Amino acid sequence: MQARRLKTAMAIAAVAALAVGAAGCAKSERDGDSGEAKTGGTFIFAGAGDPKNFDPIFNDDGESFRPVRQMFDTLVSHKPGTAELQGGLAESWEHDPEGKVWTFKLRQGVKFHDGTPFDAAAVCFNFDRWYNMKGAAAQSQMIYYMDVFGGFANNESPDAGKPVYNKCEAKDGGTAVVTLNQYKGAFPGAFALTSLSIASPEALKKYDANTVKQNGDSFEYSAFATTNPVGTGPFTFGGWDKAKNEITLNRNPDYWGDKAKVDKVIIKIIKDESTRKQELRAGTVQGIDFPAPADRKALEGEGFQVINRPAFNVLYLGLNQKNPKLKDLRVRQAIAYALNRQQLVQTKGPGGAKVADEFMPDTVLGYAPDVQKYEYNPDKAKQLLKDAGAEGLTLNFYYPPDVSRPYMPNPQEIFTVLANDLQAVGIKVNGVPRPWNGGFKDDVQQFGKQDLHILGWTGDYNDPGNFVGTFFGRAKVEFGDQSMTEMFEAITKADATVDDAGKKAAWEQVNRDIAAKWLPAVPLWHAPPAIVVTKDVKGMVASPLTDERFNTVSVGK
Structure with missing residues (x-):
């Protein structure tokens, strides 16, 4: 050859x-x-x-x-x-x-x-x-x-x-x-x-x-x-x-x-964001990552170099279908409708952040502009919960309070906003803060203890498989979606398509089906760290x- x-x-x-x-x-x-x-x-x-x-x-x-x-x-x-x-x-x-x-x-x-x-x-x-x-x-x-x-x-x-x-x-x-x-x-x-x-x-x-x-x-x-x-x-x-x-x-x-x-x-x-900022100002460190959105202009005004990266990432709310209630698509859709993501972006997102409708940026091949979108609609969320017999639902929400990530600069604040939105439609939320390593990641990705969690991803290379395939290409305890074989097979097929036109079409359909049929998680935002x-x-x-x-x-x- x-x-x-x-x-x-x-x-x-x-x-x-x-x-x-x-x-x-x-x-x-x-x-x-x-x-x-x-x-x-x-x-x-x-x-x-x-x-x-x-x-x-x-x-x-x-x-x-x-x-x-x-x-x-x-x-x-x-x-x-x-x-x-x-x-x-x-x-x-x-x-x-x-x-x-x-x-x-x-x-x-x-x-x-x-x-x-x-x-x-x-x-x-x-x-x-x-x-x-x-x-x-x-x-x-x-x-x-x-x-x-x-x-x-x-x-x-x-x-x-x-x-x-x-x-x-x-x-x-x-x-x-x-x-x-x-x-x-x-x-x-x-x-x-x-x-x-x-x-x-x-x-x-x-x-x-x-x-x-x-x-x-x-x-x-x-x-x-x-x-x-x-x-x-x-x-x-x-x-x-x-x-x-x-x-x-x-x-x-x-x-x-x-x-x-x-x-x-x-x-x-x-680990504390305020302490990192204090040490930067004191000169005991020469660099910090993922400053809080509200701090960027102030740091620039003080003479620090604030270098923005393009938003090549996604933050999502993971839904663990190990919980029988979350196996019902209507409940997962209710959660999506309950979240005021635009307000989340405006109040907690860094400048330039935007609401995510898919699990990859629109610069990646296979992004589908016509996916089902979940606009903020608490009344619809309540009705879906009622239809599914899930009124009074209680969910354990895991989050890592001790880190800032490129897609998640302030996890404690993000958790608080999302939990308030869910509680407003009748879902009781038990917050479970866990340290990033030796706690949160093991509990979520290795043992699947959570019902809900916030996590995200910064792309490693420009390919849809690095985003959608990484999240949903195979069964993971993170989402408890072992039964979603149709989703796994569709992603495997898209990833094995050699020609660009066919690959683009296959991944676009995968993104449509993730939003409308499978919904293993809810995309929240794309944020420039x-x-x-x-x-x-x-x-x-x-x-x-x-x-x-x-x-x-x-x-x-």
Whole structure:
């Protein structure tokens, strides 16, 4: 079969739709041709929550990905400030006409932080590691892997399906060939997923990285994940001081790309939004993420750089059909009609936020402008509840009060508004606040304890499967929708459609049916998140994917 260079209309469209302005063109400050940065020092950034761990494959949230992205690289990456694909550890890639065989030409001379070489064998070791992972506890944590690759060599989790991955071959040191069992629209974008970062095979073996133990509602990870992560990135791991709530990353002088300008990055975990803002003003941190909407103008007026990202995300209210009452479509529709989402956007959303009618932005192929919309109508909500025999319904509403996310800058306030709307139509709400990691995410995504929850997503690449497919492409305890096989099958079919016209039509119909027939959740808003840095910080390139890399950053003296 003759290979061909991948060209997709979506990737091209992503450049125009998602490019960040002048902030996306930071130039490196260099001493001649030495490749060494002029500036040193430390860049301190305030994280909004604890990371789960530092093993990429076991993570799926931004607070974990922030340090991971500084230490690891992926085969494919994104041009800074955009969703356009470019080479990462692979300089180029090709696929066969059926989209099943992917050939990667790898960068030469790259080394992992432990000094071992990066090559095709290392790439295949990582792919085979993911595919052959054993243990239901470990597999249940590999959320991104299952969203993309579907299943494992030996499925032990009921959530895993038929594997998309077939094999990886090292043709030579610089050529890795990944063969899939079927075409999937996620590729090549999914090769840029932070979860699919390439780790040192020697470190993975040395620190027993595949061992994950479940203890009740929590998981324990290996020394690789907690104290010895080893990638190829511009920073190396310097430790996580939990007493100080600080993660230290050190400059990698042997990095294959643009070397970091600062000697050290400290991610200081400050869970309270007001405290993060206070420390920014005091100068004890140089950057914060996801400022409260009301604070943006004030911070700009004080001389801080408030950099807006395009809204490439969605916030939703999840409905868990494990509750028999929520299995009735009329009850789920009543909840949708009960929510005054326009008021929510106006009172709690950041500037530029807008009500979401679908689970992906309108810049993504497959967005259907004619989906059923749920305008605020409390009387209709009450009637639907009455028709369904669900008057006096009581629901447990889980939310994480301790974080700010790009799609959810103020979860406590959002919960309060939504709970008030639901109670106004006769639904009693029991609020259940749980910490983001080690609480909320496990309760919602692993054990399905909730009736309702707020959660969202920032796109990792420009494809409908990364939004709709991630949420609803397979049975998840998060929604308790194991019986919605029609929805799963429709999404699988849309994701396997190769030609653009057919793919567009298939995904549009999926979005129509999600709104009218299935309604596993209620989309709330699309919100442009911001990142804020002090005026002496240069080179921060804001990403629509919240995929900021700190090797471009310098701090004035």
